[in-house]
Amino acid sequence: VNFGGHTYAAGLSLKEENLQRFEERFLQIAAQEIVPEQLVPQIDIDAILDLKQINAKFMSDLKKMSPFGPDNHKPVFCTYGVQDYGTSKLVGREQEHIKLEIIDSKSASSPMHGIAFGMSRFNAHIKQMKPFDICYTIEENTYNGNTTLQLMVKDIRTES
Numbered sequence: 001v002n003f004g005g006h007t008y009a010a011g012l013s014l015k016e017e018n019l020q021r022f023e024e025r026f027l028q029i030a031a032q033e034i035v036p037e038q039l040v041p042q043i044d045i046d047a048i049l050d051l052k053q054i055n056a057k058f059m060s061d062l063k064k065m066s067p068f069g070p071d072n073h074k075p076v077f078c079t080y081g082v083q084d085y086g087t088s089k090l091v092g093r094e095q096e097h098i099k100l101e102i103i104d105s106k107s108a109s110s111p112m113h114g115i116a117f118g119m120s121r122f123n124a125h126i127k128q129m130k131p132f133d134i135c136y137t138i139e140e141n142t143y144n145g146n147t148t149l150q151l152m153v154k155d156i157r158t159e160s
Contacts, residue, residue, distance in 0.1 A: 043155055045076055045078045046077060047078075048078050049077045049078070049079055050079065050107060050109065051079055051082065051103065051104040051109040051110075051112045052108070052109040052110075054151075058138075059138065059140065062075065062138060074137045075137065076135055076154060077135065077136055077137070077138065078133065078134070078136075079104065079133065080131075080133045081104065081105045081131040082102040082103065082104055082105060082132060083102060083103060083130065083132070084100070084101070084102060084127060084129055085101040085102055085103050085111040086101075086129075088100045088102065088126055090123055092120075095120055096117075096118055097115060097119070098115070098119055098122065098123055099113075100112075100113065100126070102114060102134075105131045112149070112151060113148060113149070113150050113151070114150060114152070114153050115150060115151070116134075116153035116156060117153075119153065119155075122156045122158060125158045131159075132156055132158045133157040134151070134155070134156055134157075136151040136152055137151075138150070138152070
């Protein structure tokens with residue numbers, strides 16, 4: 001049996017005749033060691049923001065924390081009670097992503113752009129103009145020489 005990988009991965013090699021025994025033992029150990037709380041996905045939030053706080057100055061300050069990587073994760077933010085500006089839409093070959101244009105439902109804010117990859121299941125709620133919560137990272141998006149801030153949505157929480 002061989003094993004290897006890098007710091008954030010694991011790999012191994014074993015003879016094919018040992019595969020079934022390995023699978024059985026692996027599942028047995030996993031069942032003994034994994035507690036139910038570990039099966040609930042969690043996202044660690046670094047700060048709660050209002051959309052109006054996200055601007056060029058904020059992004060400039062955020063860049064000072066870079067470079068981001070395994071030992072310096074990109075900050076994850078949360079905003080409660082955002083809603084569709086009226087122009088969010090499904091995108092992607094199979095309409096699996098949502099290109100968001102959102103506003104803060106509780107205070108005046110300019111529309112903020114975002115992308116929610118693989119989250120089309122939330123589109124019906126979003127299009128009803130109902131408030132929802134998001135967690136995200138922030139990136140600069142440059143297109144045709146124009147740079148804007150974009151939210152890279154990691155998750156959406158709805159009331160229903």
